[in-house]
Amino acid sequence: MVERYRPLRFSRAGVRGLKVSATLTINDRVKEMWATGQNVYHLAFGESRFPVHPKIAEALCANVQKRSYLPAAGLMELRRAIAGHYRRAFGMDVEPDQVVTGPGSKSLIFATVLCLGEEIIIPRPSWVTYAPQVQLLGKPITWVPTYPEDQYLVRTEILEEALQTSHHEMGNPEVLILNNPDNPTGTMRTPEQNQSLAEFARGQELMVISDEIYARTAFRNIPFVSMGALYPEGTVVTGGLSKDLSLGGWRIGVAIVPPTKAGRALAKALTNVAANLWSCVAAPVQYAAMVAYSGDPDIEEYVQMCTRMHSIRTRFLYQVMDRLGVQCVEPSGAFYIFPCFDKWSEALQARGIHTDEELALHLLEKYEIAALPGSVFYALRRYCLRVSSSFIDMNTNEKAEGLVEAFRQDPDPERFIRDHHPRIQKVAERWGEFMADLTS
Ligand SMILES: Cc1ncc(COP(=O)(O)O)c(C=O)c1O
Structure with missing residues (x-):
């Protein structure tokens, strides 16, 4: 039955x-x-x-009485600290109004996919969550295969082929989701590979969501370069503290939008999604995150x-x-x-x-x-x-x-x-x- x-x-x-x-x-x-x-x-x-770094743990405890709702995009001091971090760590030209925080980068990736484009390009293999998020939003996916012989890196020729097929069959794929370093393969693009991917995306006017949650867990045999530094006008970088500071359960993530008029419009749209879905990141966590992003040498x-x-x-x-x-x-x-x-x-x-x-x-x-x-x-x-x-x-x-x-x-x-x-x-x-x- x-x-x-x-x-x-x-x-x-x-x-x-x-x-x-x-x-x-x-x-x-x-x-x-x-x-x-x-x-x-x-x-x-x-x-x-x-373990939680003691200075961050102390900041969380010290702010436990902070219980009011905070601004949807995050406290301005926190966004300032995050902008400073991205400038120092990745040489990106980031102002605080390009920063939106959320309960984990997962929610910010979802909000960005909600706001941008109708068709989404995802390499495979890829992190478990991208495709279900896109499906939840009812948007079609164009898959781009990657192979172990290429260290599972997205090759621009294969990307171009996938785009052409997709143009032919569906219409106009516009948003490419990238992950570097990569879950599940543990691989990383070299600066040269990043550069050629950035040039390709620029040539095709593709928007990129660059999931860089593992940026600071790069092993340093290959220098990490952010897509946000190479293709700032077309990239939304997402990241957070879940991996490098083992704070997954604290739920704090960030999105850095492009330093353009369109980027700022996107920041407003993401803030609107935030206000209507999760209100704000938990207040004590925002105060503790300020310390985490402060650049403290310890x-x-x-x-x-x-x-x-x-x-x-x-x-x-x-x-x-x-x-x-x-x-x-x-x-x-x-x-x-x-x-x-x-x-x-x-x-x-x-x-x-x-x-x-x-x-x-x-x-x-x-x-x-x-x-x-x-x-x-x-x-x-x-x-x-x-x-x-x-x-x-x-x-x-x-x-x-x-x-x-x-x-x-x-x-x-x-x-x-x-x-x-x-x-x-x-x-x-x-x-x-x-x-x-x-x-x-
Ligand atoms: C590739 C990738 N992106 C994003 C996330 C989400 O991280 P968070 O929502 O904790 O910022 C994870 C977590 O497992 C991940 O592996």
């Missing part, structure tokens, strides 16, 4: 089409396993977990140290894959790798594993390894996984604090892993067992 939802009738806009993601399937299974006391090596969680040093630890932990997992002969692009930022097991398709199928979701469940049930299927990220290949380093050996606050302390005393990467990461070493063995079983 067809189940009827009366008196709830879902609208055609987006909501009906949203699927229960495989992320939830894996996370539910992890929770079940934990509840029965089973061990899980959790590589599915994408959340930076280092906080800047802490961001760099956390990034260094992310880099060591993530690169360790990459090296495990590399040693096992698994195709995996070397990460340059964030805390992810994106290994692909297509080389073993036959062996996987012989074991009854036909999809990446089945692969993820197999790894969980048999090897206690939790990773996310690549299809969650719109992967083009069959057997990719997103593996995150952010949770393992840091599952409690005490362990996270212990790691920071240990790294302060001895920042040697090898000893840092060997002496303070028992579980990451163990999971390396489990990957080895999986590969040995697969190839036997």
Whole structure:
């Protein structure tokens, strides 16, 4: 019998089409396993977990009595501090009236997609949220494939091809969403690649939403350059404190609009969305964010140290894959790798594993390894996984604090892993067992 939802009738806009993601399937299974006391090596969680910097924690506590609604775009002092940060850190020419804050950059990306363009271009694989946001808004998507041979970077020729097909089939794709460094692949564009992408976008008059939430978790083997510095008139940069200062749950994000008349009109439109959807970022968080964006040398040093630890932990997992002969692009930022097991398709199928979701469940049930299927990220290949380093050996606050302390005393990467990461070493063995079983 067809189940009827009366008196709830879902609208055609987006909501009906949203699927229960495989992320939830894996996370539910992890929770079940934990509840029965089973061990899980959790590589599915994408959340930076280092402790709150004491100066920021102090600022939050000191402002706990600030309980009034604040301006929708954010306090002017905060927007001033954010503009200063983007000038210092990324050489962007930003004035405070180009800054809009929101409860996480996720909401600001949604608000920007709401305000700009009718058709949206998204590379794939890509972060889980872009496509559902665009679908919720009922806008069509043009997908641009990216490949491991190109480090999953958007190639302008492929972009051009996708645009032409799309012009032909749909009309006029106008907004390109980019992510650098990238979730799920951990890759990063070089300054030259950024430059050619910026020139391409300028030539095509494409608007760019440049999601730079991982900008300060770039590992520094490649210098980070903001799209906002290269193509200021056409780029909306989004960012926040969720990744570099591990403040995801505090919900503070920023959007930097272009320094043009149109950019300022967009800032007004975003502020209007903010006023009608979330009113403002929580008041104490805004005051604490002022300290986070102040350029305080202790906080800047802490961001760099956390990034260094992310880099060591993530690169360790990459090296495990590399040693096992698994195709995996070397990460340059964030805390992810994106290994692909297509080389073993036959062996996987012989074991009854036909999809990446089945692969993820197999790894969980048999090897206690939790990773996310690549299809969650719109992967083009069959057997990719997103593996995150952010949770393992840091599952409690005490362990996270212990790691920071240990790294302060001895920042040697090898000893840092060997002496303070028992579980990451163990999971390396489990990957080895999986590969040995697969190839036997
Ligand atoms: C690529 C990417 N963009 C944006 C976000 C959202 O960050 P927030 O809303 O916490 O600023 C995330 C968080 O997982 C992410 O991975």
